[in-house]
Amino acid sequence: MPRRPLERSGTSRIRAVAPTADATVSIVLAVYDPPPAVLVAQLDAIAGQTSSDWECIAVDDASTDPVVVALLEEWVGLASNRRLIRRPVNGGISVATNDGIDAASGSIVTICDHDDVVHADAVDALVRHFRDHPDHDVVYTDEQLIDADGVVLADYPKPDYSPRRHLGHHYLAHLVAGRRDAIGDIRVQREFEPSQDYDFWLRVIERSEAAGRRVGHIPRVLYSWRAISGSSALDANEKPEMCDAVRRCAQAALDRRGIARTATTVIHDGTPTTSVLLGPLDTVDEPSIDVVRIVAESSVDDVNAAVIASEADVICLLAPDTHPDARDDAEWAMALAVEVLDDGVGAAGPKIVDSNDRLVSIGRVVQPTLDDRL
Known part of the structure; x- marks a missing residue:
């Protein structure tokens, strides 16, 4: 659950933890004009990790709210494992996220939203999983849905990884982390917004699986996805362009993999609900x-x-x-x-x-x- 907001006085109440010299986990946090209270909840949650083996690269994508800018500057100034990149012009979430990935120095990279809440033992769980599963390049966790006030609406326990399911449903969602070596030069692509994270992880996983590597699942709720106005966590119709972006992500993946299928969107009562894969494979005789x-x-x-x-x-x-x-x-x-x-x-x-x-x-x-x- 979110902690109480930062006290914006001369000192902060956030527990001071000595950062690891060379942090294992890089948390990329793209920020653009979120409600200050929810930004504080996420910053507090990151700072309150039980493990100190992390760095956070906050990328301010030219926020117009001076309160948001001041919060970021204050928070980053509290510890050496926090960095702030200030973009001079707004480039969108993909550009801002890529700036954070470029600046990340950890061997594990995870991407967080500015209005959600990462749980206190998330970094520890990620580090332990990759240490215990050297053949895993990507790992995701269970999550929960919270409202604007941080009240839990529902838990979302997820199944283990299924490449087939992932083509029609980005159920990995939050929290997802990948080894920096697997990510390599792969970056978030603006043309797939607002499902840019779906396309990004599909491509990282493709590279990983081509090398004989695997995708892991931590069956624990380690992230809270905030359902607020304008978020697809509240209602898919809050982002009507998302279903088409999901379809385009799936189609691009099919095309890259040489699978002769067409991704399409199911419309029910005028509302796009999901993506499905139809049509015969070239490799299968009728x-x-x-x-x-x-x-x-x-x-x-x-x-x-x-x-x-x-x-x-x-x-x-x-x-x-x-x-x-x-x-x-x-x-x-x-x-x-x-x-x-x-x-x-x-x-x-x-x-x-x-x-x-x-x-x-x-x-x-x-x-x-x-x-x-x-």
């Missing part, structure tokens, strides 16, 4: 498909008989009253068949809602293995 439409009177024996009689590569079972959205049965079956034949997936199912938009099934994917050790 499969033979049997569509078995089950009716209310169908028995288990009826379904088994239909499956046994089929010689198709893929069998699609359509439940009673299932009506594929905007597709005929064959097109719907082909979309699922591609998922089944790609990457050795044993079975796949889509999200299903009823006529009242109530969730019936979240979908399922089965990946069988012949290795009894797994």
Whole structure:
């Protein structure tokens, strides 16, 4: 939870901790005119880390609020592991973040938002994870959603890393950290704002995986994402351009990887909700498909008989009253068949809602293995 604001007198109440001479973790904090109170909460949280093995590069992107500027100058002046870069003109979050990455000297780099709250043991957890997992180049953590006053709205426990899921959903979000060697010359690209962090980590992970490295997950809430007006944490519609940016990030990743698919955006009741991947892969020959439409009177024996009689590569079972959205049965079956034949997936199912938009099934994917050790 956020601590009380800095007391802007001649001295600060922040605990003075001697910084490590060569900090392991570089925290990049791009700042542009946040509400002073929420900036103070984040600065307080960074300063209150249980580990001193960090540096923070705060990049003021030409803030117009003199209170924000004064807060940054005061905070940076309290310890030698805090640096302030003041940009003469506003360049946007991507440019400001890149300035911070360029200035970072730590072997681990993480990017934080100016209006969120990093938890006290976040740096310690990151350092420990990379030390204990030398084959990991990127790691992310669980998080929680807080309101403008810092009240916890919900925790967000995340699954372990899935490259397929990450293509349609940047669930890594906050807090993400990467080894500086893996980041190398990769920088945030302005054309993908406001999803520039999604594109950035996709590219870092691609480089890492190409080198046989892995992505780790710390299953602990180590970051609070603040839901305030104008933030996508509050409502995706607060940033209507975000869904298109997510789609473009996913499409760019598909293109880089040579995967002949198209990323598209699902619109529900006029609202963009998510990105999905459609269309066959060049590497997959068109499969033979049997569509078995089950009716209310169908028995288990009826379904088994239909499956046994089929010689198709893929069998699609359509439940009673299932009506594929905007597709005929064959097109719907082909979309699922591609998922089944790609990457050795044993079975796949889509999200299903009823006529009242109530969730019936979240979908399922089965990946069988012949290795009894797994």
